[in-house]
Amino acid sequence: MTKTTDDTADVRWLDSAEQHAWRSFLDASRVLFDALDRQLQADADMPHAYYEILVRLSEAGDRTMRMSELADSLMSSRSRLSHAVARLEERGWVRRRSDPADRRGQWAVLTDTGYEALAAAAPGHVCAVRRNLFDALDPADVAALGRIGDAIRTQVSRG
Amino acid sequence: MTKTTDDTADVRWLDSAEQHAWRSFLDASRVLFDALDRQLQADADMPHAYYEILVRLSEAGDRTMRMSELADSLMSSRSRLSHAVARLEERGWVRRRSDPADRRGQWAVLTDTGYEALAAAAPGHVCAVRRNLFDALDPADVAALGRIGDAIRTQVSRG
DNA sequence: TCAAGCTTGTTGAGACCTCAATCATTCCCG
DNA sequence: CGGGAATGATTGAGGTCTCAACAAGCTTGA
Numbered sequence: 001m002t003k004t005t006d007d008t009a010d011v012r013w014l015d016s017a018e019q020h021a022w023r024s025f026l027d028a029s030r031v032l033f034d035a036l037d038r039q040l041q042a043d044a045d046m047p048h049a050y051y052e053i054l055v056r057l058s059e060a061g062d063r064t065m066r067m068s069e070l071a072d073s074l075m076s077s078r079s080r081l082s083h084a085v086a087r088l089e090e091r092g093w094v095r096r097r098s099d100p101a102d103r104r105g106q107w108a109v110l111t112d113t114g115y116e117a118l119a120a121a122a123p124g125h126v127c128a129v130r131r132n133l134f135d136a137l138d139p140a141d142v143a144a145l146g147r148i149g150d151a152i153r154t155q156v157s158r159g
Numbered sequence: 160m161t162k163t164t165d166d167t168a169d170v171r172w173l174d175s176a177e178q179h180a181w182r183s184f185l186d187a188s189r190v191l192f193d194a195l196d197r198q199l200q201a202d203a204d205m206p207h208a209y210y211e212i213l214v215r216l217s218e219a220g221d222r223t224m225r226m227s228e229l230a231d232s233l234m235s236s237r238s239r240l241s242h243a244v245a246r247l248e249e250r251g252w253v254r255r256r257s258d259p260a261d262r263r264g265q266w267a268v269l270t271d272t273g274y275e276a277l278a279a280a281a282p283g284h285v286c287a288v289r290r291n292l293f294d295a296l297d298p299a300d301v302a303a304l305g306r307i308g309d310a311i312r313t314q315v316s317r318g
Numbered sequence: 319t320c321a322a323g324c325t326t327g328t329t330g331a332g333a334c335c336t337c338a339a340t341c342a343t344t345c346c347c348g
Numbered sequence: 349c350g351g352g353a354a355t356g357a358t359t360g361a362g363g364t365c366t367c368a369a370c371a372a373g374c375t376t377g378a
Contacts (some may be wrong), residue, residue, distance in 0.1 A: 011282040018293055021301045024308030026211075030234040031315040038341045041366085047334075052185075068356060075189040080335060082358055087334085120370040123170040131261050136314035137307065142180045144303040147184055148296065149183030155295035156190040200336085206364075227326060239365060241328055246364085263326040263373045 032132055039128040044121035049076075049084055051125060054093065054118040058109035066099070067106045075153075091115055191291055198287040203280035208235075208243055210284060213252065213277040216269035225258070228266045234312075272304055 014022060037048045043053065044051070056073055065073075067123050073080040084109055088094040093114030099105035110118075173181060196207050203210070215232055216222050224232075230240040244267055247253040252273030258264035269277075296304065 012289060013285055014293070015299050016290070017298070017305065021305035021308065022288060022292070024305045024312070026308075026312035027234050028308035028315075029192075032311055033188075034234075041370095049334080056364090066356090071357095075186050075193075075338075076196050078357060079337080079359085083334070086358085099356095102344075102356080104341095106357065114237060126170055126172055129173070130171060131272055132309060132315045133181070134173070136310040139176070139304070141307050141310070142176050145307055146176065146180040146183045146301070148300050148304055149180065149187035151290060151295040151300070152187035152191055153183070155186075156194050156291045167337090208364080225326090228326095236366075237327060238367080242364070245328085261326080261374075266325065285325085 035126055035132050036125070040121060040125055043124045044117070046117070046121065049080075049119070050088060050093075051121060053081070053084060053088065053108075054114055054121075057094065057108060058118055063110035063115070064107050067096075067108055076144055088114070091117075102151060134135060162297075163182050164251070175263055193282070195287055199280060199284055202283045202295075203276070205280065208239075209247060209252075209278060210277070212243060212267075213269060216253065216267060217274060217277055222269035222274070223266050226267055229267055242300065245310070247273070250276075 008156055033048065040048055042045055054069065054075055057065055058071055067080065067081060067085070072077075072098065076084075085094055085096065089096060091114075093111055095109045095111055097107045097109060099107060128144050137145065190207055192207065199205055199207055199210055210231055212229065216224060218257045223280045226240060226244070227237065229235075230237050233240065235243075244255065245301055248255060250273075252270055254270055256268060260268055293301065
């Protein structure tokens, strides 16, 4: 969509560098995430979202996190996480325990089976990330990507 | 997930700069795309995927593209596009016409109604892209983002 | 010519996500 | 203390996406 009429004169359209950056970012995200999702689904029978949940839990003390804390750390809605953890619980990879101190709260706990599933999936996934992403980037690109990502996250959170 | 045993010694794990870049990219993509999807859904009653389809068609000669060409240009699977165009057709925003020269092929055509829906959605969407993304980036970042995106797309397509 | 194999596109089932509504609990303040 | 607001989390309905299977048409080569 480019500017063609005057009734939107107050909009600052994207210039060509922005246009290119934006489409490039969109396309790159799509192909990359699709590729990683397919790899994980094929080799470890889990979508990337599950993998990320297992990773966060594996890094937490006692392999345990509050649902809300887990959702925040994954930039996920509570609803999305609730559905996902319900499915992970069916697989026996995560268990939920209610918090005696605040009976509204729930703890998500990574089970041994869940840890094993993660350990089995990780090497292939990390290889795929390296092959599809980092093999294309030099150290300056890696640093730039980190900085840009941080800037975006901050910007979006500010509303 | 970090290296903890020796049975995966052949995997080159991410170093801390890569780790940071990767999570930052993941998180930024998630919050950004979620924000844009919500804005479009709320203000124009369409998901971002529909918007992109309408944009491509609006830019094509005769506002018409082959389904496969459209799918490729959107980095979309044919199945995804088929479902999406079916829904767009129900809304009267796109029509499909079969190609007399190759009767397997279909042309997707943007209708006037579809064009109007796009024109109505575009200003708000572009503002949201600027507010959530470009307002946080200086020109060097914009250039870097474009280069990195291109590199990723190339890398992933090479398998 | 014609059958095997590619290409184009669609379909259905099932998985996942969003939104809004809901429930239970805790917090806050008059 | 008590009642309304806020918090933590879940649920169900409905929309979108994936995967695999399919259908139909084109192309090729013996």
